[in-house]
Amino acid sequence: MERLIYSHDFASLPKLALLQWKMIPDFVALPKTVEEVSRLVQFAYEAGLPIIPRGGGTGLVGGAVPNRGGILLDLRRMDRVESVDPERRTVRVQAGRAWKELADLVASRGMFLPVVPLGAPASTIGGWIANGGVGIGSYKYGDARDYLVEMEVVLPSGEIVHTADRTVDLAVAYANLNPAFFGSEGTIGVITSVSLQLLPKPESLTPLSYSFKDLWAARDVPGAIAGSDLEPYHAAVMDPTHLALVKAVRPDSPEPQGLVNVVFEGPRDEVTASEKEMDALVSGLGGKKLAETLARSQWEGRFDLYPARRISGGLVITQAEFPVARFPDMLRRTSRIGKKLRMQVAVNSFLVDGNSVAVEPYFLMEEQAPLGPLTLAFVKKFGDAAFALGGHPRGLGLFTAFNFRKMHRGATGIYEAVKSQLDPYRKMNPGKMTEVWTRYDLPIVNVIPPEIMGFGLDVAAAVRRLKPTSDRYVTIETGGR
Numbered sequence: 001m002e003r004l005i006y007s008h009d010f011a012s013l014p015k016l017a018l019l020q021w022k023m024i025p026d027f028v029a030l031p032k033t034v035e036e037v038s039r040l041v042q043f044a045y046e047a048g049l050p051i052i053p054r055g056g057g058t059g060l061v062g063g064a065v066p067n068r069g070g071i072l073l074d075l076r077r078m079d080r081v082e083s084v085d086p087e088r089r090t091v092r093v094q095a096g097r098a099w100k101e102l103a104d105l106v107a108s109r110g111m112f113l114p115v116v117p118l119g120a121p122a123s124t125i126g127g128w129i130a131n132g133g134v135g136i137g138s139y140k141y142g143d144a145r146d147y148l149v150e151m152e153v154v155l156p157s158g159e160i161v162h163t164a165d166r167t168v169d170l171a172v173a174y175a176n177l178n179p180a181f182f183g184s185e186g187t188i189g190v191i192t193s194v195s196l197q198l199l200p201k202p203e204s205l206t207p208l209s210y211s212f213k214d215l216w217a218a219r220d221v222p223g224a225i226a227g228s229d230l231e232p233y234h235a236a237v238m239d240p241t242h243l244a245l246v247k248a249v250r251p252d253s254p255e256p257q258g259l260v261n262v263v264f265e266g267p268r269d270e271v272t273a274s275e276k277e278m279d280a281l282v283s284g285l286g287g288k289k290l291a292e293t294l295a296r297s298q299w300e301g302r303f304d305l306y307p308a309r310r311i312s313g314g315l316v317i318t319q320a321e322f323p324v325a326r327f328p329d330m331l332r333r334t335s336r337i338g339k340k341l342r343m344q345v346a347v348n349s350f351l352v353d354g355n356s357v358a359v360e361p362y363f364l365m366e367e368q369a370p371l372g373p374l375t376l377a378f379v380k381k382f383g384d385a386a387f388a389l390g391g392h393p394r395g396l397g398l399f400t401a402f403n404f405r406k407m408h409r410g411a412t413g414i415y416e417a418v419k420s421q422l423d424p425y426r427k428m429n430p431g432k433m434t435e436v437w438t439r440y441d442l443p444i445v446n447v448i449p450p451e452i453m454g455f456g457l458d459v460a461a462a463v464r465r466l467k468p469t470s471d472r473y474v475t476i477e478t479g480g481r
């Protein structure tokens, strides 16, 4: 039973997938020290077993799920904050600590961890770094890589290495190997602890919320913010379907509408000036400012976006980033794909930086219904739309590995060279990046070529389109607004 719990991450995967992948690990290990991790990695090599690092299991694409069994390393017991240095404003923390816990802790010491994922209560330091993620704070401050002073990593050989000199401040550091492990999805090393650069705690933080008739009416907001001199800490757009799904579970939440949440932080006078500028920008686009209490409750609930999971037997979130100028096109395409596949899809988005926006559609599904898994075709079609608009889907795992070559093009060979150098026997989280391994270690059936995997999902989409009725979990009334 305990091993079964580790056979999936946040993504809903049908039982049918067990025919293709051995997702239940043979062993689960919960190390507490880097030495234990190193010995476990060496043991896996000697025993000829795959080894899969796992943090909070909040990944969306089966990255922390075995495909051929093996040893799963649950790193959440490695959650010690080893030191906080208020003078250099750095923190040393083990990789299994959740981002929110760390952010709260440094805030209690008067400092600021500027970027965290939207899944911060459960997502771990090592997991988000291994995912190369972006999240809250990225528009103004970049991604976690920009705050990484140094990491301790256990290589596939069991060797413990440091990626840089931890006594050197980030601002003056020159050579380091942080980028090699950032976004490497646990395939070339297990991150066991990291040093992060912190910032002074901002003087004030003001969340603002604006209402639009629907999502389409708010389509120009991300582009307008990116084209202005405003520098919000976070800027998100939510659609009426999302709000209707939340309302179905929490009746006191806001009515379905196009909702724009923007947060400014910094010196008080700068925040006040930004608020005025933002008000004018939104009013020029036809939006209406909402009450301060609503804006504050939106900010406080920022980590709690998917309560609707409870309505059905599964919830699938997918993500893509693409040029901010293409946001309206992306909305149009996403809605068209949802309609064609007869699915009710909610669309949340946030600005990543001045050039790109992250769009995160999600949908409910019945994981155990015979045809429920066909909805996964949406993930493929949405990813294709992102590529077509000059962007790319985010996240590589069991069911998105077919995207690697398209996402990284020429760099695919570099990744493969690094992988075969560091992990010649392909034991560390194998068969999920450039190729998809099956559970069968036999010739011909051992690998699903990425094209076949993508083709399978295209077939699922074709079958979905034959469905006579649409799946609908909530009815949406946008009222006057």
Ligand SMILES: Cc1cc2nc3c(=O)[nH]c(=O)nc-3n(C[C@H](O)[C@H](O)[C@H](O)COP(=O)(O)OP(=O)(O)OC[C@H]3O[C@@H](n4cnc5c(N)ncnc54)[C@H](O)[C@@H]3O)c2cc1C
Residues within 6 Å of the ligand: 009, 010, 052, 053, 054, 055, 056, 057, 058, 059, 060, 063, 064, 075, 095, 096, 116, 117, 118, 119, 120, 122, 123, 124, 125, 126, 127, 128, 129, 130, 131, 132, 133, 134, 135, 136, 185, 186, 187, 189, 190, 191, 192, 303, 305, 306, 429
């Ligand atoms: C509600 C919610 C909100 C989210 N918000 C965001 C967001 O804002 N931005 C974003 O980018 N993503 C987001 N995600 C996706 C996902 O949560 C993040 O990518 C997340 O940070 C993964 O962290 P985790 O600890 O759960 O990793 P897991 O899911 O356990 O693992 C993810 C990958 O990292 C590897 N890994 C885990 N720990 C280590 C380690 N110590 N060393 C080496 N490899 C490791 C695993 O093998 C796997 O490939 C969200 C997901 C949910 C459910």
